[in-house]
Amino acid sequence: MRAITFYEYGPPSLLRLEERPDPVPGPGQVRVRVRACSMNAADWHILRADPFLARLAVGLFKPRYNVLGCDLAGVVDAVGPGVTRFKAGDAVMGELGSSGWGAFAERVCAPEGVLALKPANIGFDEAAAAPLAGVTAVQGLRREGCLKPGERVLINGASGGVGTYAVQVAKVLGAEVVAVCSPRNVEQVRSLGADQVIDYTQTDFTQSDARYDLILAVNGYHPLSHYKRVLAPGGRFLMTGGAGRQMAAAVLLGPLHSLLSGKRLGYVTMKSNLEDLEFLRDCLGDGRVRSVIDRTFPLDKVPEALAYLEEGHARGKVVIQVALPSEGRAEATRGEPSA
Ligand SMILES: NC(=O)c1ccc[n+]([C@@H]2O[C@H](COP(=O)([O-])OP(=O)(O)OC[C@H]3O[C@@H](n4cnc5c(N)ncnc54)[C@H](OP(=O)(O)O)[C@@H]3O)[C@@H](O)[C@H]2O)c1
CATH class of the missing domain: 3.90.180.10 (Medium-chain alcohol dehydrogenases, catalytic domain)
Structure with a gap:
């Protein structure tokens, strides 16, 4: 072969x-x-x-x-x-x-x-x-992020491998989805079901008044304290990828920020899991995710x-x-x- x-x-x-x-x-x-x-x-x-x-x-x-x-x-x-x-x-x-x-x-x-x-x-x-990108999205949003229907989730880096699945899986879970991407991807991300799309070249969402129950950081970089600022009370910030310094901050400083704020900040590593793969497979099969x-x-x-x-x-x-x-x-x- x-x-x-x-x-x-x-x-x-x-x-x-x-x-x-x-x-x-x-x-x-x-x-x-x-x-x-x-x-x-x-x-x-x-x-x-x-x-x-x-x-x-x-x-x-x-x-x-x-x-x-x-x-x-x-x-x-x-x-x-x-x-x-x-x-x-x-x-x-x-x-x-x-x-x-x-x-x-x-x-x-x-x-x-x-x-x-x-x-x-x-x-x-x-x-x-x-499989890998989709299960990362499933685990970040559902297994680790505990995303519930009606909650407001922001996906930073919504246009790549993980992000395109994350937008759709978040909609399957019944959330209101705010997606962050560059201008060339705005229409595509909207077509995946995002309720609101933020162009990161125009708007820094960490400086706005909007608050989120869950932030899934897939790509891009903001300091941990900025993400924490836009989390709703009891909100969760989970990072799956992005700049190296962002990952180091999430792994090393996330637990400290969590202790002092009543919010949860941390890093998620995708782990092979048949239940999550089959959930994703079923969503692909019935057209809820493409x-x-x-x-x-x-x-x-x-x-x-x-x-x-x-x-x-x-x-x-x-x-x-x-x-x-x-x-x-x-x-x-x-x-x-x-x-
Ligand atoms: N923790 C885990 O278990 C796990 C699992 C899978 C992946 N990852 C990590 O997750 C990250 C993303 O993976 P991926 O497969 O989605 O990568 P990818 O497909 O290569 O991501 C490319 C996308 O990222 C967007 N992007 C680039 N810079 C951005 C920024 N500053 N803000 C927002 N979006 C930006 C690009 O859009 P534009 O060009 O339009 O900006 C492009 O659509 C990687 O770092 C990967 O290593 C981790």
């Missing part, structure tokens, strides 16, 4: 298209013929070992995993001993961040517990776009796709379509915006 490999930390130009033996599923694993996978910031953070501390998790001197990619959708083509939930031919979607990565390939083995059946009415591209796909690339263009994502201005998700050479598909879409 073909896979995109790397053996040392560095820029996307180190990635190579390589022939590898097909993996064999072990106990409790299935092998998925990957039809599409998607890019996440985590891929380039690991590729570059940036921040340096990432090496503690993925290999101090050399990467522990040689094939990146955690989001995938595809078809089960082999099952290992003890597998009960899937059989060959099932279309599945899932996230491999806690189970060895490897989705930038034609085939990958995964524990059955990190996969869910793909809704029949969405394509492989849409399904592969969703994947916003910025661009699609073929497997051999993963380096270009990763470099594009790293620029930090993707509108929704960047998806890799994985065709077998024998399928004769013309790999014509090379970084073009999706229709």
Whole structure:
């Protein structure tokens, strides 16, 4: 099979298209013929070992995993001993961040517990776009943010991978949604259901009189004290991403701010969770949530796709379509915006 490999930390130009033996599923694993996978910031953070501390998790001197990619959708083509939930031919979607990565390939083995059946009415591209970004949104808003119907939530950084799912999931949860993005994305974010859209080039929401029950900070930077100022009494601020200094502040100073204010400020790390994945899958299946796909690339263009994502201005998700050479598909879409 073909896979995109790397053996040392560095820029996307180190990635190579390589022939590898097909993996064999072990106990409790299935092998998925990957039809599409998607890019996440985590891929380039690991590729570059940036921040340096990432090496503690993925290999101090050399990467522990040689094939990146955690989001995938595809078809089960082999099952290992003890597998009960899937059989060959099932279309599945899932996230491999806690189970060895490897989705930038034609085939990958995964524990059955990190996969869910793909809704029949969405394509492989849409399904592969969703797991990591969508589950991050679900966990930030529902599991950790405890967002209730009627509450007012602000999503800072609403136009990227996580943000586009967060706007929609917040609406599913019955919240009033205020979304922050740049002017070029205002219409798209509004079309996802945001009740109000703030253009961050015109308005600093932390200086307004509006108050929020929950702020999900996905991208961008404001000092923690500014976020705290615009939280309603008992409000929650949860950060999932953004500038490094913002993350450090949320992790280190969040608990202190929480102690003294009666509000909750902190950082959320996405954890693989089948219940959250299935909730997201059901929302995709019944149309309450849709994947916003910025661009699609073929497997051999993963380096270009990763470099594009790293620029930090993707509108929704960047998806890799994985065709077998024998399928004769013309790999014509090379970084073009999706229709
Ligand atoms: N904690 C976790 O477990 C977890 C999980 C997933 C992701 N993350 C992190 O979350 C962050 C976002 O991930 P992502 O997948 O959404 O990234 P992404 O898709 O690369 O985000 C790109 C989007 O961010 C917007 N953006 C850039 N600067 C902004 C600013 N100053 N204010 C508001 N929006 C801004 C861009 O729009 P414009 O170009 O129009 O500004 C673009 O639409 C990353 O730092 C990632 O590492 C963390």
